[in-house]
Amino acid sequence: MSAKEVERKIQEKLREAKDPEIGLSVVDLGLIDELRYEKGVAKITFHPTTPFCPSTLSVQMGVDIYLRASEVNEVRRVVVRIKDHAYEKQVNELINKYIERIEGSRTK
Secondary structure, eight states: OOHHHHHHHHHHHHTTOBOTTTOSBTTTTTOEEEEEEETTEEEEEEOOSSTTOOHHHHHHHHHHHHHHHHTSTTOSEEEEEEOSOTTHHHHHHHHHHHHHHHHHHHOO
């Protein structure tokens, strides 16, 4: 399967990821800025609906994006990054901590 085909599968899976405050798909809201797939790795960049979106909701959205993309059979690793958030660095750190916990619990 080509990278573009896998990216389309990931995009469809991301339709299930919701903005927790609005309840609509992150894809339908246009919050996915970049989606790339190469050699088993999906890299996804997204932005919040506003730069001051509550950090907890932004982290929740990032983790949901990670979980949905992870469901695609061809995907072995998912890298999620938020941009254009007032606390971008801190939110990215929290998203990565949650992802590390999830991945750690899967290997046990």
